Amino acid sequence: MSLIGIDIPRVDGPAKVTGGAQYTANIELPQMVYAKALRSIHPHARIIHLDSSKAERLPGVVAVLTREDLTGINPYFGPMVKDQPIVAIDRVRYVGDIVVAVAAEERDIAEAALSLIDIEYDPMPAVFDSLEAMQPGAPILHPGRRLGKTESTLMTNENVISVFHLDEGDLATGFKEADEIFEDVYTTPKVQHGHIEPHVATAFWEPSGKLVVYSATQNPSMIRVHLGEIFGIPQTRVRVIVPFVGGGFGGKVHLRLEPICAALARKARRPVQWLLTREEVFLTGHCQASVVKIRTGVKRDGALVAREVKVVYDTGAYALTGPTVASNGGQTCSGPYRIPHQNLTSYCVYTNSPPTGPYRGFGHPQVCWAYESQMDDIARRLQMDPLELRLKNLVQEGDVFVTGDKLTSIGIADCLKEAAEAINWEGKVEQAPRELTGKVFGKGIAGMIKTVMPSSNSAAIVRLNADGSAVLLTSSVEMGQGTHTSLAQIVAEEIGLPADLVSVTFPDTDVTPFDRSTSSSITIFNMGNAALRAARQVREQLFEIGAKAMEARVEDLELSEGFVRVKGMPKRQLNISQLFRAHFGAPIGSLFGSFDFQTTAETDPITGKGKTTAFLSFSACAAEVEVDIETGKIQVHRIITSVDAGKAINPRQCHLQNEGSMMMSLGSTLFEEMVFDNGQPINATFLEYMLPSIKDHPRQFKSLLVETPHPDGPFGAKGVGETAVGPVEPAIGNAVANALGGIRIRDLPLRPDKVLAVLEANLWGKK
Amino acid sequence: MRIQITTTINGRARELLVKPNETLLEILRSELHLKGTVEGCGVGVCGSCTVLVDGRPVSSCLMLSTNVEGKSVTTIEGLAQGDRLDPVQETFLKYQAFQCGYCTSGMIMATKALLESNPHPSEEEVRDYLSGNLCRCGTYAEVLAAIEELSKKPEVHE
Numbered sequence: 004m005s006l007i008g009i010d011i012p013r014v015d016g017p018a019k020v021t022g023g024a025q026y027t028a029n030i031e032l033p034q035m036v037y038a039k040a041l042r043s044i045h046p047h048a049r050i051i052h053l054d055s056s057k058a059e060r061l062p063g064v065v066a067v068l069t070r071e072d073l074t075g076i077n078p079y080f081g082p083m084v085k086d087q088p089i090v091a092i093d094r095v096r097y098v099g100d101i102v103v104a105v106a107a108e109e110r111d112i113a114e115a116a117l118s119l120i121d122i123e124y125d126p127m128p129a130v131f132d133s134l135e136a137m138q139p140g141a142p143i144l145h146p147g148r149r150l151g152k153t154e155s156t157l158m159t160n161e162n163v164i165s166v167f168h169l170d171e172g173d174l175a176t177g178f179k180e181a182d183e184i185f186e187d188v189y190t191t192p193k194v195q196h197g198h199i200e201p202h203v204a205t206a207f208w209e210p211s212g213k214l215v216v217y218s219a220t221q222n223p224s225m226i227r228v229h230l231g232e233i234f235g236i237p238q239t240r241v242r243v244i245v246p247f248v249g250g251g252f253g254g255k256v257h258l259r260l261e262p263i264c265a266a267l268a269r270k271a272r273r274p275v276q277w278l279l280t281r282e283e284v285f286l287t288g289h290c291q292a293s294v295v296k297i298r299t300g301v302k303r304d305g306a307l308v309a310r311e312v313k314v315v316y317d318t319g320a321y322a323l324t325g326p327t328v329a330s331n332g333g334q335t336c337s338g339p340y341r342i343p344h345q346n347l348t349s350y351c352v353y354t355n356s357p358p359t360g361p362y363r364g365f366g367h368p369q370v371c372w373a374y375e376s377q378m379d380d381i382a383r384r385l386q387m388d389p390l391e392l393r394l395k396n397l398v399q400e401g402d403v404f405v406t407g408d409k410l411t412s413i414g415i416a417d418c419l420k421e422a423a424e425a426i427n428w429e430g431k432v433e434q435a436p437r438e439l440t441g442k443v444f445g446k447g448i449a450g451m452i453k454t455v456m457p458s459s460n461s462a463a464i465v466r467l468n469a470d471g472s473a474v475l476l477t478s479s480v481e482m483g484q485g486t487h488t489s490l491a492q493i494v495a496e497e498i499g500l501p502a503d504l505v506s507v508t509f510p511d512t513d514v515t516p517f518d519r520s521t522s523s524s525i526t527i528f529n530m531g532n533a534a535l536r537a538a539r540q541v542r543e544q545l546f547e548i549g550a551k552a553m554e555a556r557v558e559d560l561e562l563s564e565g566f567v568r569v570k571g572m573p574k575r576q577l578n579i580s581q582l583f584r585a586h587f588g589a590p591i592g593s594l595f596g597s598f599d600f601q602t603t604a605e606t607d608p609i610t611g612k613g614k615t616t617a618f619l620s621f622s623a624c625a626a627e628v629e630v631d632i633e634t635g636k637i638q639v640h641r642i643i644t645s646v647d648a649g650k651a652i653n654p655r656q657c658h659l660q661n662e663g664s665m666m667m668s669l670g671s672t673l674f675e676e677m678v679f680d681n682g683q684p685i686n687a688t689f690l691e692y693m694l695p696s697i698k699d700h701p702r703q704f705k706s707l708l709v710e711t712p713h714p715d716g717p718f719g720a721k722g723v724g725e726t727a728v729g730p731v732e733p734a735i736g737n738a739v740a741n742a743l744g745g746i747r748i749r750d751l752p753l754r755p756d757k758v759l760a761v762l763e764a765n766l767w768g769k770k
Numbered sequence: 771m772r773i774q775i776t777t778t779i780n781g782r783a784r785e786l787l788v789k790p791n792e793t794l795l796e797i798l799r800s801e802l803h804l805k806g807t808v809e810g811c812g813v814g815v816c817g818s819c820t821v822l823v824d825g826r827p828v829s830s831c832l833m834l835s836t837n838v839e840g841k842s843v844t845t846i847e848g849l850a851q852g853d854r855l856d857p858v859q860e861t862f863l864k865y866q867a868f869q870c871g872y873c874t875s876g877m878i879m880a881t882k883a884l885l886e887s888n889p890h891p892s893e894e895e896v897r898d899y900l901s902g903n904l905c906r907c908g909t910y911a912e913v914l915a916a917i918e919e920l921s922k923k924p925e926v927h928e
Contacts, residue, residue: 012866019871020859020878022806022846029805111791197906199810199818200872249808249872250906281811483870483907659869659909666908689815689904698901700910 006496007718010655013488014507015247015481025246027203027219028278035205036065038260038267038277039113041103041120042286043095046355046682047129047142050091050122055103057119063112066271067120068104068263076266077233082225082257084164084322086145087358089233089262094127096144096320097355098682099286106267106275129355129682133317134294136162136354144320144353162353164318165326167333169347169611171405177309177344181300185381189297189373190750191732193317193677194290196362197667197694200249201284206264207274213240214268216261221251221521223510224478229258230265238512245510248482252667253361253725254288255482256522257323285687289677290362291316291328295336295373300344301381305392312336314349314370323360325351331454332366334406334615338374339415339452340396345405355682361522363667364728367453372751375449375733376740383745388430389737390423390448398452406454407612410619412713412721414647418623419450421707422734425643426625437744439766443630447737450623451729454616455722456523457604462516463533464597465494467541469590471565471579473498475537478510478518479530483663484724485656486526490534492652493717497538498545499562516597524722525602527652528618531717533600540596545582552577552585618713620726621647624665624734627703630742632762635755637673637739641703642731649713649721661706661727668731670695674752777838779804780848788835795819795830798845806846806875810904817903820876820883821845827883829902846875849882858882858920865916869907877903881917890921 018024055067070078070092078092079085091102103120107113128142135141137159146161157166178184204218214234220226223243231238248255260277268275279287293316300309314336318325333349349366382389394416402410426446437443464476475494481487491505498505508515518530542562549567550557553575561570568576580590606613627641644661651657674693678685686692706727712719732751739758740747746765748757772787779802788797798804798821807830810818814829821830822844823837849856855863858881868874877900884891884899891899896917905913 012863015871016863016866016868019868019874020855020862021850022804022875024871024874025805026808026872028808031803197904198870198872199816199904199906200808200870201810247871250870252906278809281813281816483868485869655866659866659907659912662911663869663906663908666910667906688813689811690813694816694904694906695908696901696904697910697913698897700897700914704911 006492006502007652008650008654010653011488011492011502013485014491015487026200026249027205027217027246030205030217032205032207032274035274035276036106036108036271037110037113038104038106038264038275039110039117040101041117043091043098043100043102045095045124045126046098047096047127048124049094049127050102051125052121052123054121058105058116061112061116061119063108064105064116065108065273066106066267068267068270072266072270076235080229080233080258080262081322082324083326087321089266097357098684099357100320101263104263104267106271131354131356131679131682133292133315133352133354136352137315137350144355157348164322164351164353165329167330167349167611169333169405170345172344174309174311174344174346178300180308182303183384184298184300185377186298187377187749189295189376191293191369191372192751193292193356194362194671194675195285195677195692196252196254196288198250198252198254201279201281202255202259202287203278204260204264205274205276206261206268208269213242214265215242216265217244217246218261219248219255220245221248221255221480221482222257223480223512224517225520226258226261227512230261233262234265242511242513245480248480251482252363253365253522256361256520259287281689282687285677285684286357288358288360291318291325291359291366293369295370297373297377299377299381303385305385305387305395307340307342307396309344310337310342311346316349316351316366317354317356318351319354319356319358321358323358325359328361328366332370334454335367335452336370336374337405339398339450339621341398341402347405356679363664363725365523365725367451368729368732371449371451371729372732375730376736376747376749379447379737379740380747383434386434389433390419390428390430393419393450406615407606408615408619412618412649412711413621414709414711415450415452415621417709418621418645418647419448421709422623422625422643422645423448425705425707426627426641428625433741437742439632439744441632443632443742444627445738445742446627447734447741448623448625449730449733449737451621453620453726453729455525455618455620456519457615459519459525459529459602460599461518461529461533462597462599463530463537464516464595465534465537465541467498467579467594469580469583469592471500472504473500475505475507475534476515477508477530477534478512478515479526480510480521482521484660485653489527489652489656490530493531493534494538497535498542500565524620524724524726525617527720527722528716529600529602531720533598535717536598536600537596540598541594544594548582548586549577552582618716618721620721622726622730624730626734626738628735628738628742630739630758635758637753637758639669639701639735642669642701643705643707644727644731645707645709646723646726647709647711647721648723649716650710650719651708652718652720654708657708657723658706660723664725664727665704665731666695666700668728669699672732672735672751672753674754676752773836775836775839777840778842780844790836792835793831794833794835794838797835798830804845804847808872808875810873815902817880818873818876820879820903822879822883825883825886827880846879857923858885861916861920865912867909867912867916869909873903873905877905877913885920
């Protein structure tokens with residue numbers, strides 16, 4: 004029986020229900036000390052005086068790390084632009100920027116030491132709004148720093164890190180052909196990842212000069228690369244180990260704590276552990292706030308003819324992957340539609356805010372909020388069914404997308420239809436006017452297209468033991484998505500073993516091969532492919548050994564349930580142990596397979612077009628809401644998402660990923676928003692920043708899977724980790740607009756006060 | 771300065787020397803190496819550090835260790851009887867009511883406390899009771915389903 008498409012139980016279940024799952028903070032090492040950081044209280048300032056001598060003398064303090072300690076290493080790091088210092092050097096760029104780090108015998112000693120540090124700042128003008136940051140004369144965060152090949156004419160100043168642009172057809176012609184033109188501005192706020200496990204790392208140096216780091220990271224292989232660069236040591240002298248990770252959602256993709264832990268540990272000559280407080284997590288990463296200006300030309304019959312989109316992503320004080328987030332969002336900011344004339348531009352901009360980095364959805368949800376909200380405005384004005392309007396304009400199998408990608412495995416139409424059907428969508432009726440008294444109800448739908456990380460390497464090693472058990476060596480991180488289970492299924496299927504005889508390693512860069520990252524919904528596609536092909540090599544070796552031992556031709560053999568047998572001759576078979584004996588002379592040893600699966604982008608340097616993504620993700624959401632006209636409160640009664648999984652290896656895990664995406668998006672639709680006052684964080688704890696709780700869980704809540712197998716995916720699979728994140732926000736927004744007779748809020752989140760304000764402005768004010 | 775306290779942890783009497791400002795969570799993790807209880811927010815909001823003190827759920831990040839003098843503390847490690855999982859653990863496993871697992875210990879302990887005090891809760895009561903246990907992976911549907919099954923089993927609540 005095939006293991007693919009089966010809900011085999013998760014291998015990490017017993018550990019997780021008994022408290023036995025090991026997370027990074029559980030690692031205790033002899034002589035370990037604890038780190039704390041002194042953070043900037045200014046959003047932008049020069050450091051004019053810094054004296055840590057009193058802190059150094061405090062009993063129990065073992066190391067203090069300041070800018071004076073950065074000599075002999077490369078003090079700046081960053082995945083795309085090396086703009087982030089390990090600790091502040093000449094200036095601080097956001098409230099929370101790290102200035103000094105202390106390691107001490109106990110956490111409260113480290114905390115006490117921070118108050119003994121003398122520091123004097125010279126405050127500088129700061130900028131918090133991404134549009135203001137782009138203006139000439141705005142305070143510049145990183146004078147002289149830039150990403151290489153960008154279009155200089157669009158770079159208004161040095162706060163603009165990157166610009167991404169795509170053109171299709173001729174925009175002016177398109178708008179000339181249009182019967183109606185829609186122009187709106189949508190915004191999304193800064194949102195916290197909210198992984199319940201805070202960032203945490205432990206580092207120590209072996210006497211040989213090798214750096215060992217335990218980290219709650221999504222990206223062990225690249226952490227190793229970057230730490231090697233910072234400390235000027237070969238990668239082989241950096242070892243990164245990742246136990247279970249307590250949620251990532253993009254927040255744990257990049258170097259965060261590791262350089263400071265490593266630098267402190269080098270100075271202290273002892274292992275240093277650093278576990279962030281929740282307040283610090285809020286200062287460490289979040290989702291890029293965005294401003295999306297979208298202008299669309301449409302024919303009276305609903306055909307989209309022209310779309311111009313400008314998106315500005317606020318990447319915060321340091322670039323991290325901001326430029327890629329912006330280019331990914333730029334690629335899909337016109338939506339999953341055929342539009343002959345397009346002009347799409349996205350910007351990545353510095354502001355004096357905490358750094359961002361990837362966030363579940365990687366730039367796509369921000370633009371989906373805009374294009375899918377506007378689609379409903381278009382449908383309303385043209386008096387069309389919003390579903391029909393979408394279906395009429397959707398991309399189709401074989402189309403060439405605006406990015407230049409030839410489209411294959413396009414489940415978007417099915418996603419939309421199934422989600423709509425699940426809420427008993429009534430077509431044009433959904434756009435009917437409502438009487439705005441008491442409680443009003445509405446339905447909404449939305450769909451999303453998403454690209455994934457363009458260039459990537461994922462390598463896997465499969466080792467088969469003589470007893471017929473196997474291990475997959477991989478640097479993919481288990482952070483809740485069930486990757487240990489689904490990858491085991493793939494290997495077991497290929498070698499014909501029961502899934503419970505395949506174990507999957509935790510990342511340990513001394514042992515497990517390179518993986519670009521556990522992010523971007525690529526693990527099942529990229530690492531799944533690597534694991535499959537590594538397993539295939541083992542399978543082929545078993546066939547060769549079997550053919551020789553049984554004097555048969557390879558093509559006459561089959562492999563199942565731990566036996567290689569001659570097809571149609573059930574008695575001519577050898578189990579794995581016997582095959583090992585035939586090969587090695589005794590049932591010992593091991594057979595290996597290894598494969599490095601690569602995806603590469605091939606784009607034209609001028610047009611930016613070509614192959615930009617290994618696969619495209621599609622999803623849709625349908626929602627039903629109730630809006631209280633008196634209080635402005637929105638209650639979401641039903642959310643259904645439908646996601647194209649290619650082929651679901653373990654459907655239950657796919658559903659869980661979708662459900663998680665839906666709950667996260669529910670929060671960012673209705674109430675999640677990081678608030679700042681002149682750069683000072685206002686709600687940086689879970690007391691003030693609410694995550695959705697079980698009380699917010701909609702009563703009717705369902706994930707649907709559409710399967711359009713991808714020709715390059717392992718067994719046709721595509722990743723689904725973040726695919727359902729995007730369409731939830733506009734689906735709820737559309738349901739609210741539907742409930743309010745077309746009155747729309749364009750700025751997330753949809754707080755009650757905003758509902759009352761738009762009602763006031765649009766309705767009561769006019770009476 | 772250290773204070774001596776006598777307390778029962780997972781059924782075993784313990785004498786511990788604690789600092790006056792040390793939380794129960796710190797003692798459990800650092801002193802007793804019971805790592806199944808974890809810190810998420812440090813302010814008693816996320817519920818991931820939930821343990822039972824005399825059968826009642828508390829956020830161990832907010833309770834001073836001196837407050838468990840003479841009391842009985844149960845952590846996630848104290849639920850199973852040898853190899854036999856507690857019915858709450860078994861049912862969470864069956865419904866796969868976890869993803870990353872970081873909030874799971876707290877969620878299970880809160881569920882245990884709920885069912886001890888109210889063996890047959892309505893869905894509304896479950897939602898109210900567990901609203902202080904956050905799961906960012908969003909596995910609430912499975913938690914609700916698991917507890918629905920548990921609430922039908924009389925033998926869960928000895």
